[in-house]
Amino acid sequence: MLLNEQEILRREKREKLMGMGIDPYPAEMFDINTSAKEIEDKYTSDSDDFKNVRLAGRLMSFRIMGSASFAELQDSSGRIQIYLRRDDICPDEDKTLYNTVFKKLLDIGDIIGVEGYCFTTQTGEKSVHVTSFKILNKSLKALPVVKTDEDGNIHDGFTDPEMRYRRRYVDLIVNPQNREIFKKRAKVISTMRTFFDAQGWLEVETPILQPIHGGAAARPFKTHHNTLDMPLYMRIANELYLKRLIVGGFDGVYEFGKMFRNEGMDRTHNPEFTALEFYVAYKDYEWMMGITEQIFEKVALAVHGDTSFKFGDTTLNFSGPFTRLSIIEAIEQYTGVNVDTSTEDELRAKCKEWGMEIDNSMGKAKLIDEIFGEKVEANLIQPTFIIDYPVEMSPLTKKHRSKPGLVERFELFVMGKEVANAYSELNDPIDQRERFEDQLKLAERGDEEAMVMDEDFLRSLEYGMPPTSGIGIGIDRLTMLLTDNTSIQEVLFFPQMRPEKKVEMAKVSDYEEIGVPAVWVPALQKMGFMTIASLKEANANKVFNDLGGMRKKLKIDEKLPAKELVESWIND
């Protein structure tokens, strides 16, 4: 591995510490009795507490002024200034611990534990006067240094999304405000969990590896089980398993789980995402809308302390009741077209008139869905229930109690995006089988997202499932809304990305094999010969000459190898 200057220096400092008998990676624990935030919140100049504090964290900046220094220590709660004075750290003649260890061998990013007492500086900043410190970890890579001035302007921000996602740990260190997103995300989940548990519903886990990928219209990831010698799919939904549990006699079950869909990636789609699904027996979708309103209200209150909050320039209001529009009403409202009374041909003509891309395989239901997506969705800013969908688009949903051709389904839209999908669950096993058969026909026509017949699920329905309502809520999208983010990558710790390109690099022993002494390997690498093959293609004269330059540059004491030797590396 090629190291840059700062990485080499930090490795040298690590060695020096070890040489002085200081273990830069001590095994024993460092007990703390306070945190940066606790001092910030509770310490006052006249308080009797905080006379003997111990805390630990990462050094984020130094302000050294001769025999006294200030530094900033960042722990999980925040930052606190620490103050070190040479003669406090080193009361005796030997000033090494301050002059050498602290001033020379510590860097930004190192983790230390300190002991001391709190005080307030002349400029009024609460600080810890350090009486002793202990190195807990020597950091070997330089952190980006992000600075914020007194007006709150950020200088040299670590903002490149690629770097931030690929090295999320660095992002979380230097942009600690981004940790808040994930705390809020956790809050969303814990708030829901508390609510569901209070209802007496059971948190369950169902298979992620499924022999049949059911429960949604999507393309799955396929894998293979060696012992069973059979294909398995990463789940695209857990719906069919949760319903089996309702058949089994649980009145309410819920699962927070990862779903996997082998489809496009962009700022609202990641190949794996988290969904909450829950199913409650003896309920219908009307009831579910009420519960959904309660859930959204609760999470908004938990995260913001208020049911309304800002998303970009928009103020969203999560207090119910939310607007309810049937998909037919919604389309009429935003286009003036009544899709209910229109024929398939009329709709197709309208779509062409609006410049939409459609093809002849699309039936009326699909056209309605397309029109909705094109003309209505983006207008649904405040939480809005769109209800009563055409039966063809909803193979797992119970037929509407009074509207023929429709099903009892709703989707909840916020900021033009679907965040929840729910229905009165279809529990007539004969009807369900027919719906699956319709899906099979779609699959035969080449629809890669069509659902697959699940005989075991049908068998469970034949034993009898009580009338049930179920819902799926996208946790990532909900978190985006609640944290004012327009990109799903921001609310996932580790969004999926292409792997980093690995630079092909020969090992030192590979160079030695062709006769290159190990001391010259860094020079050759610095010159760009990362592989033996590339070295073999080089011009021996040029390599010999450049080696002279590199010898000086890298301060290699060894005598320059003979030209014949260099030639032998390349030609033999």
Next chain:
RNA sequence: GAUUCCGUAGCUCAGCUGGUAGAGCAAUACACUUUUAAUGUAUGGGUCCUGGGUUCGAGCCCCAGCGGGAUCACCA
């Protein structure tokens, strides 16, 4: 998948019409006992994403590729 923009020091970014590659921070050295984006002085640091091409000469122009962002299409 399509369109478009971007890739330069450890980090954030300049770089003119094609003519020896720059700044701030970080690093190194020195000074400094209450600073706070600490300061002052000095020093080191580059595969200009990769590979071709044009040219006397390419960070810059052309082609291809890799990676990322944004917009659009499909999906939650």
